[in-house]
Amino acid sequence: MxxxxxxxxxxxxxxxxxxxxxxxxxxxxxxxxxxxxxxxxxxxxxxxxxxxxxxxxxxxxxxxxxxxxxxxxxxxxxxxxxxxxxxxxxxxxxxxxxxxxxxxxxxxxxxxxxxxxxxxxxxxxxxxxxxxxxxxxxxxxxxxxxxxxxxxxxxxxxxxxxxxxxxxxxxxxxxxxxxxxxxxxxxxxxxxxxxxxxxxxxxxxxxHGCVPVSAFMTITAVEGADVLELDGRPALSVLEGMLGIEIGESHGRALSLMVTLGEKHGDPFAEYDENRYVNRLILRASPERRSITLFEPDFHLGSVVQIMSRDNGxxxxxxxxxxxxxxxxxxxxxxxxxxxxxxxxxxxxxxxxxxxxxxxxxxxxxxxxxxxxxxxxxxxxxxxxxxxxxxxxxxxxxxxxxxxxx
Known part of the structure; x- marks a missing residue:
């Protein structure tokens, strides 16, 4: 023991x-x-x-x-x-x-x-x-x-x-x-x-309990940990459309309490299993660049991701x-x-x-x-x-x- x-x-x-x-x-x-x-x-x-x-x-x-x-x-x-x-x-x-x-x-x-x-x-x-x-x-x-x-x-x-x-x-x-x-x-x-x-x-x-709330999207522009585009659209605009809010400087950090960006591993069409998702916290948003910054720089050009709901319950x-x-x-x-x-x-x-x-x-x-x-x-x-x-x-x-x- x-x-x-x-x-x-x-x-x-x-x-x-x-x-x-x-x-x-x-x-x-x-x-x-x-x-x-x-x-x-x-x-x-x-x-x-x-x-x-x-x-x-x-x-x-x-x-x-x-x-x-x-x-x-x-x-x-x-x-x-x-x-x-x-x-x-x-x-x-x-x-x-x-x-x-x-x-x-x-x-x-x-x-x-x-x-x-x-x-x-x-x-x-x-x-x-x-x-x-x-x-x-x-x-x-x-x-x-x-x-x-x-x-x-x-x-x-x-x-x-x-x-x-x-x-x-x-x-x-x-x-x-x-x-x-x-x-x-x-x-x-x-x-x-x-x-x-x-x-x-x-x-x-x-x-983790994070669940997908979007379809699969492809990262079409990225610089290190900064995701610039999802499916050819500004990343921040995509998140604002999903959440139904406009995110300014004062609300950028609040994103980390609402959503993450998740990458599913294995069969993309398999039943939801939280053990197959790598989720990245959103550290901040840039209204000027219309981009989001992730906690880690490992999502790349062409990575397929989903918006994930982060909920305490x-x-x-x-x-x-x-x-x-x-x-x-x-x-x-x-x-x-x-x-x-x-x-x-x-x-x-x-x-x-x-x-x-x-x-x-x-x-x-x-x-x-x-x-x-x-x-x-x-x-x-x-x-x-x-x-x-x-x-x-x-x-x-x-x-x-x-x-x-x-």
Whole structure:
């Protein structure tokens, strides 16, 4: 059994100590922790949290990073003081930890380097956790986009298809900063791939609740993350016509609360399945250019997309339905951890939802395994039968189990 502990102590060292002690108490008496998955709220000094943790468990490898908030079976929050840790017993085996600290020189090349190294280790289905810090700079504000990083990894993998899940880390919901733990210390501008032991398998559900409200459209003009045209018409005009409103500068940011742009993977005529959609948040609109700017630059000229409704009620129902389905899939089985990676924008403080979807998760989940989660900037998960992709406005529920075999 993996031990999960949490703390909300405002003292960072004490928070690390408390979370570690609570996690150790849940390990079998004869099991020592071999490594840790640690998420820290942005008001904490990560080095001090790490010192408190290691004062309890010793100098084990620690991966994970900053989090806008934490989620465990004991509760959730995003005050900035949350610390959540999962201690993995030695009996499960040790992971292989790969680090690339070259994100500032290009996310795509960093991904290819990681993929090249992963290619010599993984086979299809091997579970890999990926964490990178989302914030490249604050002045000027710039993020590390996940899509070129993930695409680079698959270029390096050379056709192998591991079960890749992960997150872009944040210190808070204002995108102030981010860092990752690389096994030994906190680090900036780095991506960390954690290859789990071969006996550990995983099943993942993508939960967002966004539904298509338009026909398929083709992107006919695009510059990076700026979508200029849809089906030959100004992109902003298309959205205004669909929504029945005129969007000026003051309403441009409100688009992110109403709609996303979604790309369906697999058979375009198949029945709706949220696990097959990659949705992109709309960061802003330009009335002058009649364009919209997406959170990631991975939609290209010729990409076929749909306008997707973003609705808090659908979001909550998606979590309820998805968790219940996972409960059924793991009935009678012995999973070892439920990992929940939750877009920070889905918290009620950002989404305006009257119901915290993390609370719905805690109410519904009945999987006999500890729960460990974080509020993230970007979520990464397998989409349909294809490779993993970066996601927006999404929760990713991954259940780790020991059924994969040696």
């Amino acid at each position: 993996i031990g999960v502990g949490r703390s909300n102590n405002p003292d960072p060292k004490e928070a690390g100590t408390e979370a570690a002690r609570r996690a150790v108490a849940l390990l079998d008496a004869d099991e020592a922790p071999a490594w840790a998955l640690l998420f820290c709220g942005g008001k904490h000094d990560p080095a001090l949290v790490l010192a408190g943790l290691r004062g309890v468990v010793g100098a084990i490898a620690v991966v994970g990073g900053s989090a806008a908030g934490g989620i465990t079976g004991a509760g959730f929050g995003y005050s900035g003081f949350e610390v959540a840790v999962g201690l993995f017993p030695a009996g499960l085996g040790k992971p292989v930890i790969l680090v690339d600290d070259g994100l500032l020189d290009g996310e795509g090349p960093a991904g290819r380097r990681l993929g090249d190294r992963l290619g010599g280790i993984v086979d299809d289905g091997r579970v890999v956790l990926l964490f990178y810090d989302s914030v490249a700079s604050t002045v000027p504000p710039r993020l590390h986009p996940a899509s070129p990083l993930v695409e680079g990894i698959y270029q390096g993998l050379g056709g192998r298809r591991p079960h890749l899940v992960g997150a872009g880390t944040l210190t808070d919901m204002n995108l102030s900063d981010g860092y990752v733990f690389d096994g030994t210390r906190p680090r900036k501008h780095a991506a960390v791939a954690v290859v789990l032991p071969p006996s550990v398998g995983a099943e993942t559900a993508i939960l 659908l979001m909550v129902q998606s979590v309820r339905d998805g968790v219940r389905l996972m409960n059924e899939r793991f009935s009678g089985r012995r999973p070892i951890l439920a990992l929940y990676i939750d877009c920070a924008g889905r918290a009620s403080a950002r989404s305006g939802s009257e119901i915290e979807e993390a609370e719905v998760l805690l109410d519904e989940i009945a999987i006999p395994a500890p729960l460990l989660g974080l509020y993230s900037g970007v979520e990464i998960a397998p989409v349909g039968e294809e490779q993993s992709r970066s996601l927006d406005w999404t929760a990713v529920l991954t259940i780790l189990h020991g059924d994969r075999g040696p």
